[in-house]
Amino acid sequence: MGLFRKGAEAEAPDGADFLESIPRRVVTLWIPLVLFLVVLLFPFYWMGITAFKSNEELYNYTDFSPFWVVHPTLDNIHRLLFRTSYPQWLLNTMLVSVVSTFLSLFCAVCAAYAIERLRFKGARYVGLAIFLAYLVPPSILFIPLASMVFAYGLFDTKWALILTYPTFLIPFCTWLLMGYFRSIPFELEECALIDGASRLQILVKILLPLAVPGLISAGIFAFTLSWNEFIYALTFIQSSEQKTVPVGVVTELVEGDVYHWGALMAGALLGSLPVAILYSFFVEHYVASMTGAVKE
Amino acid sequence: MGAFMFVDTKTQRRASARAAPGPRRFRLGESRGAMGLLFMLPAAAVLLLFLAYPLGLGVWLGMTDTRVGRAGQYIGIENYEMLWTDSVFWTSVFNTLLYTVVASIAKFALGLWLALLLNRHLPFKAFLRAIVLLPWIVPTALSAIAFWWIYDSQFSIISWSLTRLGLIEHNINFLGDPAWARASVIIANVWRGIPFVAITLLAGLQTIPPSLYEAATIDGATPWQRFRYVTFPMLTPIIAVVMTFSVLFTFTDFQLIYVLTRGGPLNATHLMATLSFQRAIPGGNLGEGAAIAVTMIPFLLSAILFSYFGLQRRRWQHGGND
Numbered sequence: 001m002g003l004f005r006k007g008a009e010a011e012a013p014d015g016a017d018f019l020e021s022i023p024r025r026v027v028t029l030w031i032p033l034v035l036f037l038v039v040l041l042f043p044f045y046w047m048g049i050t051a052f053k054s055n056e057e058l059y060n061y062t063d064f065s066p067f068w069v070v071h072p073t074l075d076n077i078h079r080l081l082f083r084t085s086y087p088q089w090l091l092n093t094m095l096v097s098v099v100s101t102f103l104s105l106f107c108a109v110c111a112a113y114a115i116e117r118l119r120f121k122g123a124r125y126v127g128l129a130i131f132l133a134y135l136v137p138p139s140i141l142f143i144p145l146a147s148m149v150f151a152y153g154l155f156d157t158k159w160a161l162i163l164t165y166p167t168f169l170i171p172f173c174t175w176l177l178m179g180y181f182r183s184i185p186f187e188l189e190e191c192a193l194i195d196g197a198s199r200l201q202i203l204v205k206i207l208l209p210l211a212v213p214g215l216i217s218a219g220i221f222a223f224t225l226s227w228n229e230f231i232y233a234l235t236f237i238q239s240s241e242q243k244t245v246p247v248g249v250v251t252e253l254v255e256g257d258v259y260h261w262g263a264l265m266a267g268a269l270l271g272s273l274p275v276a277i278l279y280s281f282f283v284e285h286y287v288a289s290m291t292g293a294v295k296e
Numbered sequence: 297m298g299a300f301m302f303v304d305t306k307t308q309r310r311a312s313a314r315a316a317p318g319p320r321r322f323r324l325g326e327s328r329g330a331m332g333l334l335f336m337l338p339a340a341a342v343l344l345l346f347l348a349y350p351l352g353l354g355v356w357l358g359m360t361d362t363r364v365g366r367a368g369q370y371i372g373i374e375n376y377e378m379l380w381t382d383s384v385f386w387t388s389v390f391n392t393l394l395y396t397v398v399a400s401i402a403k404f405a406l407g408l409w410l411a412l413l414l415n416r417h418l419p420f421k422a423f424l425r426a427i428v429l430l431p432w433i434v435p436t437a438l439s440a441i442a443f444w445w446i447y448d449s450q451f452s453i454i455s456w457s458l459t460r461l462g463l464i465e466h467n468i469n470f471l472g473d474p475a476w477a478r479a480s481v482i483i484a485n486v487w488r489g490i491p492f493v494a495i496t497l498l499a500g501l502q503t504i505p506p507s508l509y510e511a512a513t514i515d516g517a518t519p520w521q522r523f524r525y526v527t528f529p530m531l532t533p534i535i536a537v538v539m540t541f542s543v544l545f546t547f548t549d550f551q552l553i554y555v556l557t558r559g560g561p562l563n564a565t566h567l568m569a570t571l572s573f574q575r576a577i578p579g580g581n582l583g584e585g586a587a588i589a590v591t592m593i594p595f596l597l598s599a600i601l602f603s604y605f606g607l608q609r610r611r612w613q614h615g616g617n618d
Contacts, residue, residue: 033413036406037424040431040490043442046453050445061456103342111339120332133343135600136351137548139569140589143576144350144357150365167347170339199331228435230551231569235577246437250555261445268438279433283426 047272050265051076058262076262077270085240086267089248094274096158096244097226100165104222105215107166108173113203115174116181117189127178134171141167142235149236160236161244165226172225173218180214181207217285224275245271357586364580375587385588387563388571392595395482395567396547402486403542404535407493412523414494415501425495432491440555443484447471447556471557474564481556481565485546493538500534501527540603547595568592 050058052072057064064070080086114120115127145164154160184207192202208215233247240252249267253260358375362368379385414425431439446453447470455467470480504527512522550569553559559566559574566574568588576585 029413029416029418032409033418033424036410036413036490037427040428040487043439043446043487044430044434046446047439047442059451061451066453066456107339107342110335110337114332114335118328118332118335120329123332126336130339130343132600133347135544135596136347137544137569137592137596139548139550139572140354140592140596141347141350143572143582143586143589144353145346146577147353147357147362147582148346148350163342164346166342170342174339224433228437230435230437230554231573234554235573246435246551249441250437261448261451264441265445268441271438272434275433275435276430279429280426283429284422 044272047265047269050261051269053262055262076260076266079260080263080266080270084252084263085243085248086245086270088241089243089245090270090274092158092242093227093244093246093271096161096165097223100162100169100226101219101222103162104166104169104173105219107170108177108218109203109208109215111170111174112177112181113207116178117207118199130171130174134168134175136167138168138229138231142231145232146235155236156238156242158242161226161229161233164232164236165229169222169225173222176218176221177211177214180211184210213285216282220278220282220285223278227275354586355590357583358590359587360583362582362586364577364582368583371583375584376591378584379587379591384563384566385571388559388566388568388588389591391478391563391565392547392567392569392592394478395485395549395565396543399482399485399489399546400539400543402482403489403493403546404539406486407490407538408497408535410490410494411497411501412527414498425498429491429495431488432495436488436551437555439488440484440552443480443487444471444556447480472561474561477557477561477565481553484556485549485552488552489542489546493542496538497531497534500531504530536603540599543599544596547599548592 049067049069052074053069054071054073054075057070111126111130115123115130149155149160149164154163188206188210189202192206197205228246229244230246230250233244234251237243237247240248243252245267249264249271253264253267357368359370359372360368361371361374410428414421414428418424445451449467449469449472452467452470454470455464458464459467468476471477508526508530509522512526517525548569549567550573553565553567553570554573557565559570568591572585572588572592574585575581575588579585
């Protein structure tokens with residue numbers, strides 16, 4: 001699928017589009033589209049603008065229009081970076097996400113190759129089982145996992161997260177890579193086999209270089225999913241120094257009944273930036289693989 | 297695919313018969329079963345240990361009175377008997393179903409609409425598609441915080457705008473009033489889910505050949521007829537997949553509720569996932585929490601089976617032949 005997906009998008013989707021008059025087009029296309037965009041993007045705008053407001057502006061809607069910031073300030077960000085453990089949370093999230101992503105990619109490449117190309121006995125059922133594994137939601141696993149994490153002495157360590165995140169990353173990556181491997185012609189592999197290459201050589205020297213786009217999308221997806229993970233990090237981590245960004249912002253930035261909205265918004269903004277930037281670099285991969293993974 | 301498999305098997309057999317034997321450590325390669333096992337090992341180890349085992353352990357914990365830091369004893373179905381008479385549990389079941397049904401329908405309708413809009417001739421198409429996905433990329437816990445501020449009881453921007461427009465006189469207590477709280481969390485969930493549905497359906501729309509629309513237009517089909525008799529039937533398989541995922545993720549949602557309301561006010565927004573967390577972790581009652589989690593499984597299974605059989609019948613639409 002992956003290799004041939006690009007071509008279809010270039011074609012004109014609606015053959016009769018030119019028959020439409022301009023006023024009709026404004027009403028049926030532009031007005032709803034702009035409304036959608038405003039609604040979908042407003043929370044980000046609101047997040048961004050609140051992060052740069054000073055406290056007197058933040059709570060004073062009579063003298064300042066809430067939709068704009070008159071005197072932008074970096075106080076909130078300063079407070080976040082120097083008076084909370086936020087940098088530590090960023091570092092933790094980065095570490096946990098990177099390690100679990102690479103761990104999952106390794107497992108997923110091997111598994112996808114075995115299922116899709118070695119076609120050992122029962123490979124189809126293993127493939128189905130992997131897909132079903134992806135459908136097992138973390139919200140029914142976190143309690144037994146918590147008791148395991150406790151029993152193995154992993155509670156409140158990054159290992160608890162690094163080892164549990166692959167449970168949802170591996171099935172997803174495997175499923176995605178299976179699709180990619182399927183799109184690579186068998187003939188290449190057969191040629192290599194005839195030339196005397198071993199299975200491992202085929203995988204490393206032929207299949208993987210061709211599957212780089214798939215590896216990149218699987219990697220970005222895995223990274224984003226681990227960055228966004230919440231329930232495991234909330235359950236398995238207790239001390240502030242070990243927390244990840246989403247959990248840290250939610251649990252540590254609210255002191256009693258005092259909500260530091262500016263700092264909260266700054267935390268949400270900074271925590272969203274890494275995935276947003278990563279995403280913007282690889283957006284085409286992302287969209288293609290997201291739709292591809294579902295289409296299989 | 298069957299034909300390919302056949303070719304592969306034959307070629308491989310031939311290859312292993314003729315090719316010079318590789319280095320000793322790859323002898324295994326001659327048996328595909330052993331080879332497959334070896335390659336499956338890392339993934340299987342992680343998934344069996346941290347997914348299959350905890351799944352079984354969860355069912356077991358649901359039949360014990362385990363508490364945090366104390367191993368429990370087998371108590372049979374006592375936890376479930378307790379839940380049966382627990383009105384909070386039934387409220388959470390009702391909430392979860394309401395949340396899932398309303399949010400999924402809204403996500404589907406709005407997502408399909410957005411996909412249809414994005415499928416038309418547009419300038420900056422790639423850019424629009426990219427920014428539409430943003431709500432789905434950003435960590436839910438963090439965007440939920442933005443919604444928390446938008447729904448603030450005193451400084452809500454929605455209340456302020458509506459007051460300025462003269463539509464309301466008092467601030468709406470978005471997260472403090474049960475009915476409003478339900479609506480608010482559903483809206484936040486829909487906001488986050490629309491991009492996923494829209495972009496996936498958009499990909500499905502792009503696989504529909506334009507010639508079908510041209511033919512329908514020449515035959516005098518109205519836009520609605522084109523949608524009803526061309527777009528929709530061609531799109532059903534992908535709709536089934538997307539909606540299964542959407543229903544599954546909505547049903548088991550946790551973070552949005554945890555951040556916005558923690559189940560309040562008066563348990564009006566407690567989902568089964570949040571209730572199970574509350575009983576198990578802060579409440580320390582692991583057994584009871586696990587039992588609540590287990591009660592989610594039948595719902596999930598029926599959702600999966602429903603879409604699986606929905607998919608089976610329609611494979612021809614995707615160009616397949618089985």
